[in-house]
Amino acid sequence: MSMDLSIRNVSHSFALQGGPLPVLDDISLDIPAGSFISLLGPSGCGKSTLLRFIAGLELPGRGDIIAGGAPVRAPGPSRILAFQDATLFPWATVWNNVATGLAARHELKGRESLIDDALELVRLGGFAKAYPHQLSGGMAQRAALARALVNEPQILLLDEPFGKLDALTRMGLQEELLAIWKRTGFTGVLVTHDVEEALLLSGRVVVLSDRPARVLRIFDVQRPLPRRRDDPAIVSLRIEILTALGHAPAGEVAA
Amino acid sequence: MSDVADVPEIGRDGHRLPTLWAAGLLSSLGFAATAAVTLIVPDVVPWGSTALFAWICAGSALLLLMLSASLVSLPERFQNRVKAAGPWLVAIGVWLLLWEISTAKLGWLPKPFFSPPQGLLQVYVSDGPRLLICILYSLRLWGLGFLSGIAVGYALGLALGWSPRFSYWGMPILKLIGPVPASAWIPVTFFFFPSTFHASIFIVALSSGIPVAILTASGVGSINRAYYDVARTMGAGDWYQITHIAMPGSLPHVFVGLFMGLYYSFAVLVVAEMLGAKYGLGWYIQFQTAYSGYANVYATLIIMAAICAGLVKLLFIIRGRLLGWQTGFIA
Structure with missing residues (x-):
């Protein structure tokens, strides 16, 4: 259940009052079906904009995005975007939040068990009737993940999904995400500025430049999953990536 | 221990x-x-x-x-x-x-300008049946006016909040007519409406509909845009976004509008019943004022205040039921 994704020469500028503000500069990427890649770059460099283009929420000024052989022109349930904030609807129960996609597409009838399964998958089975304000930050993010996964997306776009969580919760959720990805096999695109997170989760790390974003370097991470943070290969890759981003750690020497 | x-x-x-x-x-x-x-x-x-x-x-x-x-x-x-x-x-x-x-x-506060408690009681005892009829007439006028007003106001507010084009034309007009006092509409309503009763309903509807429309529009506008993105990325159409995001998301504002509309509509009830009404609490107040029946006026004001307070309480209960999802909600 996945599709390949091809980003071809995508450039974009926002029209601001002071003139155009270029955010993406000729980005090209080929992402094979079922792989997991991370987009890494300074904040505000346009990573999130690229995800919105892949989701189809907006269209790029130039270039094409091809998902599963067809150009992306509008949002669709095969490409689901999960946001940095859980953005659960506060007026709906957790169950109804997770049911959003199926309900909106009139596919819910007779398939209610899918919602329960998705909640079990993220270990929120007991919170179906809770309202979002009753959840902790990590639980809300897991509910948001369930809301995305229940649509069985072939491409899952994650926009810094763990960015606002504490370190321990984040580590737990990274492991869960990895397990879910192994089980369901979607094509994953993760936007993050946490180098370690990118290295733990993805097969490839794409390092983007400051705005307007260009592809600076692409790193292949060939270590088997699940990975250890203190794996020497991961540590040296981390230093390499930080150097590429212009932040060579003081006192350490790039391997 | x-x-x-x-x-x-x-x-x-x-x-x-x-x-x-x-x-x-x-x-x-x-x-x-x-x-x-x-x-x-x-x-x-x-x-x-x-x-x-x-x-x-x-x-x-x-x-x-x-x-x-x-x-x-x-x-x-x-x-x-x-x-x-x-x-x-x-x-x-x-x-x-x-x-x-x-x-x-002691008579420090003299008749007819002031009334002791038994004076008000005497009004209810002697004029009870007529007051009861007045209450029913007023409730009919208020009910028809308020309900039609908030229904139209809510629909209008949703459209204003949802559609930029509708808002472009509608919002300036709404802001222009919003502050016009209800009584100023009387000459126009006489021309447009077949009977004075319809004209009265219109004035009550206007006073309750305008705050509901403005607050609903601002409520829809205040919703986090990301909610719409979430729904759109999962394939939700306009209708789903209106019914499942715009409508529940604007509800806290809508209730503020409803409370304002409730108070305004009660205040204009007296004005609305100037238009050739034969019964009604507002009419009764004017009638008694003309004859210096101030005890009757006070007695009627107490009834109106009690009804208004009861309706406010009812609205609070409905709000508590519908807005239980809000964080830190105080009933």
Whole structure:
């Protein structure tokens, strides 16, 4: 259940009052079906904009995005975007939040068990009737993940999904995400500025430049999953990536 | 362990008498004093219903006395609610006593401009049936006006909040006509509406619809745009986004508009009933004002205030039901 994704020469500028503000500069990427890649770059460099283009929420000024052989022109349930904030609807129960996609597409009838399964998958089975304000930050993010996964997306776009969580919760959720990805096999695109997170989760790390974003370097991470943070290969890759981003750690020497 | 448990024991033994509710006792005293003064001291001018008022006060005093003696044995929920009302009950007892003395007994606040409590009671006793009809007429006018007003106002507000094009044309017009007082519409409504009753409904509807429309529009506009993105990325269409995001998301604002509309519509009820009405509380107030029947005016104002307060309470209950999902929501 996945599709390949091809980003071809995508450039974009926002029209601001002071003139155009270029955010993406000729980005090209080929992402094979079922792989997991991370987009890494300074904040505000346009990573999130690229995800919105892949989701189809907006269209790029130039270039094409091809998902599963067809150009992306509008949002669709095969490409689901999960946001940095859980953005659960506060007026709906957790169950109804997770049911959003199926309900909106009139596919819910007779398939209610899918919602329960998705909640079990993220270990929120007991919170179906809770309202979002009753959840902790990590639980809300897991509910948001369930809301995305229940649509069985072939491409899952994650926009810094763990960015606002504490370190321990984040580590737990990274492991869960990895397990879910192994089980369901979607094509994953993760936007993050946490180098370690990118290295733990993805097969490839794409390092983007400051705005307007260009592809600076692409790193292949060939270590088997699940990975250890203190794996020497991961540590040296981390230093390499930080150097590429212009932040060579003081006192350490790039391997 | 035992010394901790002993502390309340000693405290409880310290009170020999069964605990009496002090505020209840005090308020009972106030009502009893009012009853005694009303019965014993003669009125300066006759008002009627003096004895009835005295007996009502005496009855209330007795009831409060019984309540203050038995309160500890009642369910805790009920106890707490009664206790919370205590200071008010005391104040009402004192207020009635001062009111009675300064008007009926001493004549400091003279007829016809002021009325003692029994004067208002006399209005209900002597003019009760007519007032009842007036209440029903007013409720019909208000109900039709308010309900049609908020229905149109809500639909308009959703459209204004949802569609930029609708908002471009609609918002300036709404802002222009919003501050116009309801009475200013009377000449126009006479031309457009087949009967004065319809014109009256329109004025009530306008006064309740405009705040609902403005607040609904601002409510839809205040919703986090990311909610729409979430729905769109999962393939939700416009209709789903309106019914499942715009409508629930704007509800907190909508209720503010409903409360404003409720108060405005009650305020214009008097104006609306100027338009050739034959019954109605607003009409009754104007009629009695013209004949210096101020006791009747006060008595009617109390009825209107009570109805309005009841409707506000009802709206609060509905809001509590619908907005339970809000964080830190205070009912």
